[in-house]
Amino acid sequence: MKFLTKAGSSTALFLLALGVTNTNAFYLPGVAPNDYTDNGNVPLYVNSLTPTSNQQLKSVLAYDYYDPRFHFCQPEGGPQEQSESLGSILFGDRIFNSPFELFMGKNEECKLLCKTKAIPKEDAQYINQCIADTYALNFVVDGLPAAHIAKDERTGDEYYNIGVRLGENDGTAALNNHYSINVEYHELADDKKRVVGVLVNALSRDTQIGKDGNPICSPDTPAFHLKEDGSSEVVYTYSVTWTSSPTVWATRWDNYLHVVDPSIHWFSLVNSIVIVLFLTGMVAMILLRALHKDISRYNAVEAQEDVQEDYGWKLVHGDVFRAPARPMLLSVMVGSGSQLVAMTALTLVFAVLGFLSPSNRGALATVMVIFFMIFGCISGYVSARIYKMNGGDKWKLNILLAATTLPGILMSTFSALNFFLIGSKSSGAVPFGTMVALISIWLVISVPLSAVGSYFGFRKAKIEHPVRTNQIPRQIPDQPFYLRPIPSIFMGAILPFGSIFLELYFIMNSIWFHRIYYGIGFLFLVFVVLIVTCSEVTILLCYFHLCSEDYHWSWRAYMTAGAAGFYVFLYSTLYYFTKLDINSLTSTVLYFGYSGVISLLCSLLTGAVGYLACLFFLQRIFASIKVD
Known part of the structure; x- marks a missing residue:
């Protein structure tokens, strides 16, 4: 902060901090935006499943998306783990490619992802338990996490809440097996497009496969409940919608970083x-009044009768720098x-x-x-x-x-x-x-x-001390209760x-x-x-x-x-x-x-x-x- 003047450094730093907090528009140098053309492939990656809740969290464990117990659809050739930073790994990110196919500007309607085999009883019970524990899927598109629209209960403002619910739990667990993906993009002057938002609405549908091999999707389809008898097969489908947005790439995180309160x-x-x-007022009072008065009295050389050498903190000058235990x-x-x-x-x-x-x-x-x-x-x-x-x-x-x-x-x-x-x-x-x-x-x-x-x-x-240490330790008088070690330590720590x-x-x-x-x-x-x-x-x-x-x-x-x-x-x-x-x-x-x-x-x-x-x-x- 050398560019700040000495007089205005505190104010400038305060404004700088607030500016960063409110705009959230800074990006790490070297992170360049990805430009896409029409029908260009936009990869969708999957991350670990994490527990999420707006009320009370029921677990702190995260699970791999391709954990065999979930039986999610896998890409051709098997899932491939993406390279991650050290911090990303330590924080539990496990990012893989996925079978989702997204092409810039190309809308899809009820596209089949896969149909699973019958899910064993133990795995079905496990999935339903994860639904009850409010687990969420985490998709990543162009570095942006997939989110769903949530409303701030205090202000009524809508914002992007990260995560896609694994299922809904209204008495009976319903597995979300259809994903309506809405990708927002910002169009540049040279017909290049940049991804600026990803919204996913997860739905539970008891989808059937038609004779032509395509899924039969209907808004009136009842919810899909995973049976725990080992007989349930899951049909996963997804839709893709591309929406033009005025949001520029530099501020695309603003919707995700909503301040709830x-x-x-x-x-x-x-x-x-x-x-x-x-x-600060207390310390200033001590330094400017008590300490100044003490030092003046201790250093008095003219009126010897007013000198009180054996009073206050100077009395322990020969022991204060004694080595501790x-x-x-x-x-x-x-x-x-x-x-x-x-x-x-x-x-x-x-x-x-x-x-x-x-x-x-x-x-x-x-x-x-x-x-x-x-x-x-x-x-x-x-x-x-x-x-x-x-x-x-x-x-x-x-x-x-x-x-x-x-x-x-x-x-x-x-x-x-x-x-x-x-x-x-x-x-x-x-x-x-x-x-x-x-x-x-x-x-x-x-x-x-x-x-x-x-x-x-x-x-x-x-490090030399300003006073010498006596050979014989001074006896410490009985201290009042509030100055004894344990009470004073815990009372003092309340303020920090x-x-x-x-x-x-x-x-x-x-x-x-x-x-x-x-x-x-x-x-x-x-x-x-x-x-x-x-x-x-x-x-x-x-x-x-x-x-x-x-x-x-x-x-x-x-x-x-x-x-x-x-x-x-x-x-x-x-x-x-x-x-x-x-x-x-x-x-x-x-x-x-x-x-x-x-x-x-x-x-x-x-x-x-x-x-x-x-x-x-x-x-x-x-x-x-x-x-x-």
Whole structure:
């Protein structure tokens, strides 16, 4: 943001973020539109089946479109998997070609896709259960997901809701076996056409095959119910309609990124800003009034009778920089958190500037993985600096732990959860080759960079404190209840969590309901608010503890901000019981497993911010006083 003037940078950034949020018209450089001519082939690809619901979700598992239990029609020569990015694979995308035939401008009416053999009893029961669990098909045309028209209950506006229902469940499961595909295109001056929208209306019809081998389609045909006695054969058909649209290619995602309730986003942002302003006012009052008065009194040299050297936070100057318990663990956690801060910040900057468009499937996850690996150098450097500052001498162990602790925890957890996905035959299971590729990237990129960062961290001079540490620790007086470790930690963490919990609702909807997250501009601003809130709340509580002669600030500062991750997990538990209706052990384990990982990462990120902010604060205030 070097092009912004210093005075107007905040305003410009705010407008830029809102602009990206509202227009959604940015595309990753290099993603060029596809131009089609009349009767040109427009491939339709199929993706995994995912659970979807506007009320309560009943499963978190996704399944391959060509899972043998579904008995869907296959293309000639068998399905062929399409190449995907690393992030796309990790997020469960499994894209294949399909037997659907779409030709630009050529309408089709009741075209036969295929007729299946009799579906076995077990598979019929499985399909009907997936219908009851509100599973949806996911078609992809020219990079656009197929959607159906939905209506916003609050505003009455219509928007494109991604997914095509597998069936309808009105007491009895009815399988949708006819797809009315409406492809919207924008015509250019040179007779070239671009796809700008894909709508699919799925219907259930008990279609029969005529003597001429063609399906007999009629709007009055009753719904098709898949019998669970092993005798049902399914006739799949589809129709294609091409509709001219004034929507240009650059803004074709706008219909998909409908903000269901924009007022909640604004309320979230205002709520976060109010918390920051409140904390900023408190910190300013302390810095400008209390601290200034304290420092002036401590440094007074003229009226000795007014000097109160043995009062307040200066009283613990000989113990405040004493090395904490378990300095190795603390340094590794702060380093890992710093790595996450850098990864998240840079990823959000790229997203706000429009480099991570939804048109490039899996780009966000891919960039996050790459940045996480690259910023292993930050983890090693920060961990080494903190460990050396606290007098640690086991530098080899520190280098090893900084490079392996967090990636090891993540790899182990995801591998364990992956076995649950494999056992349930879910498409979300990461292939063995992808797991090997991830481990290879970690070993080749992240570990060496982390070691290099640690090397430079240990090479640098030790961080010197402005005051000397006494040999004998000072006794800490009894503290009031609200300043004891556990109450103060959990009270302080409420504010960082309070600044993000409304935006957290949209993020969780995006993750579990398989929706595209559209509020990147809001998310970037909320992330900035979170960083500021964590810094200010730890500084405030640290000052209060020092005034009470409690100098054990290191772990308390880390845990005060880091406990926000604990509240995130509690919120995830509340979300599970209010928004989900899961009744399978596998889905429950996966939900709480992934929620635990998210909460852990949040704790590491916020904890590192709190510790480093508190360290900077103490360095500054104790450097401002004169100590004999």
